[in-house]
Amino acid sequence: MTVIGLGLIGGSMAVDLKRRGFASQVLGVEADPVNAAAAEKIGLVDEVLPFAEGVCRGEIIVLAVPVGEAVRMLPEILDMFGGKGSGTEEARENPGKIVIDVCSTKSSLVRAAEGHPMRGRYVSTHPMAGTEYSGPWAAMSGMFDGKACVICDSAKSGQDALDVIEKMYDVLNMRTIRMDASNHDMHAAYVSHISHVTSFALALTVLKQERSDRHIFDLASGGFSSTVRLAKSNADMWVPILTQNRDNVLDVIDTYMEEMTAFRDAIATEDGARIRELIGEANRIRRIIK
Amino acid sequence: MTVIGLGLIGGSMAVDLKRRGFASQVLGVEADPVNAAAAEKIGLVDEVLPFAEGVCRGEIIVLAVPVGEAVRMLPEILDMFGGKGSGTEEARENPGKIVIDVCSTKSSLVRAAEGHPMRGRYVSTHPMAGTEYSGPWAAMSGMFDGKACVICDSAKSGQDALDVIEKMYDVLNMRTIRMDASNHDMHAAYVSHISHVTSFALALTVLKQERSDRHIFDLASGGFSSTVRLAKSNADMWVPILTQNRDNVLDVIDTYMEEMTAFRDAIATEDGARIRELIGEANRIRRIIK
Numbered sequence: 226m227t228v229i230g231l232g233l234i235g236g237s238m239a240v241d242l243k244r245r246g247f248a249s250q251v252l253g254v255e256a257d258p259v260n261a262a263a264a265e266k267i268g269l270v271d272e273v274l275p276f277a278e279g280v281c282r283g284e285i286i287v288l289a290v291p292v293g294e295a296v297r298m299l300p301e302i303l304d305m306f307g308g309k310g311s312g313t314e315e316a317r318e319n320p321g322k323i324v325i326d327v328c329s330t331k332s333s334l335v336r337a338a339e340g341h342p343m344r345g346r347y348v349s350t351h352p353m354a355g356t357e358y359s360g361p362w363a364a365m366s367g368m369f370d371g372k373a374c375v376i377c378d379s380a381k382s383g384q385d386a387l388d389v390i391e392k393m394y395d396v397l398n399m400r401t402i403r404m405d406a407s408n409h410d411m412h413a414a415y416v417s418h419i420s421h422v423t424s425f426a427l428a429l430t431v432l433k434q435e436r437s438d439r440h441i442f443d444l445a446s447g448g449f450s451s452t453v454r455l456a457k458s459n460a461d462m463w464v465p466i467l468t469q470n471r472d473n474v475l476d477v478i479d480t481y482m483e484e485m486t487a488f489r490d491a492i493a494t495e496d497g498a499r500i501r502e503l504i505g506e507a508n509r510i511r512r513i514i515k
Numbered sequence: 516m517t518v519i520g521l522g523l524i525g526g527s528m529a530v531d532l533k534r535r536g537f538a539s540q541v542l543g544v545e546a547d548p549v550n551a552a553a554a555e556k557i558g559l560v561d562e563v564l565p566f567a568e569g570v571c572r573g574e575i576i577v578l579a580v581p582v583g584e585a586v587r588m589l590p591e592i593l594d595m596f597g598g599k600g601s602g603t604e605e606a607r608e609n610p611g612k613i614v615i616d617v618c619s620t621k622s623s624l625v626r627a628a629e630g631h632p633m634r635g636r637y638v639s640t641h642p643m644a645g646t647e648y649s650g651p652w653a654a655m656s657g658m659f660d661g662k663a664c665v666i667c668d669s670a671k672s673g674q675d676a677l678d679v680i681e682k683m684y685d686v687l688n689m690r691t692i693r694m695d696a697s698n699h700d701m702h703a704a705y706v707s708h709i710s711h712v713t714s715f716a717l718a719l720t721v722l723k724q725e726r727s728d729r730h731i732f733d734l735a736s737g738g739f740s741s742t743v744r745l746a747k748s749n750a751d752m753w754v755p756i757l758t759q760n761r762d763n764v765l766d767v768i769d770t771y772m773e774e775m776t777a778f779r780d781a782i783a784t785e786d787g788a789r790i791r792e793l794i795g796e797a798n799r800i801r802r803i804i805k
Binding site for chain 2: 353355357400420430433434460478481485493
């Protein structure tokens with residue numbers, strides 16, 4: 226198999242799929258020379274190759290680059306599988322090749338593959354796992370264990386391709402859930418994308434006010450650290466997510482601002498009963514998030 | 516010593532101060548009968564006593580109740596130390612008694628003790644540690660280790676009282692920092708109180724949209740869980756904090772809403788360069804929060 230993009234997600238997949246015997250050889254493609262050298266040195270992959278060679282030599286291609294680049298690469302890769310009519314020699318040679326992506330927004334990717342003669346060889350997936358760190362040095366074994374992976378618009382993928390990819394996520398100990406891409410993007414805006422925006426805004430707020438790093442460090446108890454943790458997340462990954470999932474993210478921000486305003490008003494008027502009511506409603510999250 | 520309020524903070528202090536030999540006996544006062552019975556059963560304290568008896572028998576009194584109640588109890592306790600003129604018999608009998616509070620806002624407490632003849636026996640402290648859980652069953656050993664404790668308006672406390680309390684926090688492995696109460700409350704609004712408000716608002720946003728608990732559970736990766744964790748926090752504790760620290764909290768909310776609006780505008784106009792700039796600034800938090 227070939228992993229394109231040897232960062233947190235791609236690197237972590239490469240490590241466990243090799244270690245757990247799903248792939249006997251894992252090839253890598255990485256545009257950034259520092260990251261490529263680090264990935265080889267750390268031993269995330271067996272070999273780092275140029276893009277075209279990586280796509281040619283892998284049976285399963287994992288696209289683990291930021292979503293903007295993935296949207297550009299996906300049709301190229303499907304073309305290389307032998308598209309433009311499935312009767313070409315290259316297509317006959319590689320009937321079983323599969324490409325998946327692991328991006329956090331799915332609609333733009335599904336659209337990019339729409340109508341391609343090789344559409345059936347593409348499986349759109351979102352393994353919902355990660356940390357706030359990025360790069361090959363952030364990759365780690367076990368990162369996906371016990372988490373959920375969404376597979377989108379599965380009816381458009383070939384059954385054999387789906388079977389292989391389901392098995393792959395099974396090796397990563399992930400539960401797979403099926404959902405259409407537009408539903409995925411809406412839910413992802415609520416349970417993932419908004420958390421990043423709120424953390425970025427929180428970091429900016431505190432950094433602006435607290436000119437002394439020392440004060441933040443001294444006074445930031447566990448609560449603040451966990452809330453602001455996602456503000457360490459990487460712009461390369463998050464700029465395309467927030468722009469590609471724009472409409473959903475704006476909807477969530479607007480709802481969120483209404484809730485913030487409700488708190489603000491209750492605090493401003495010192496309406497203890499109303500604050501208690503809002504906190505009581507928010508506490509319902511206890512039932513869901515352990 | 517006597518701990519008044521056997522919840523997360525009081526209970527955790529009781530356990531470690533006894534276990535580490537700072538106190539040979541720890542007495543408890545707890546108004547809630549279920550919590551009192553649980554604290555005794557778990558073994559957080561040696562004995563649970565009524566308020567007046569607990570205050571009489573303890574040499575150090577730790578006020579670990581929500582800040583509203585602490586403001587009411589503090590002058591009462593100082594009175595029991597022999598206030599109303601320090602020449603009373605009771606005061607002569609108990610020259611060394613000390614009362615501290617461990618609340619998250621300090622100005623209202625310092626004001627409540629202002630001018631009291633026994634003011635020197637009060638030390639205003641804020642051990643900056645905790646979890647999102649509450650009650651005696653949430654208490655745990657080691658919770659304070661390595662964290663910071665703020666001591667406010669220390670010039671108003673007797674030197675012997677300060678020495679004892681510094682030693683107590685040393686046993687809890689906390690770094691102590693001195694600060695005046697109004698500065699403390701401003702900084703606490705930035706690095707602690709706002710995180711709770713944003714988490715509550717995030718929980719409300721997601722609960723309102725996602726009618727299916729199952730979806731939230733399935734899709735909430737680690738990022739969302741950590742950001743929303745504080746939304747499990749208890750109203751009894753947080754209603755008085757947010758109202759007593761009203762002006763500071765409102766200032767922070769307003770700055771925070773401006774940052775959220777900056778993100779909203781950049782996303783709405785799909786201004787990738789601006790989003791990248793905002794994320795880049797927010798990433799500076801990496802230097803400070805590990």
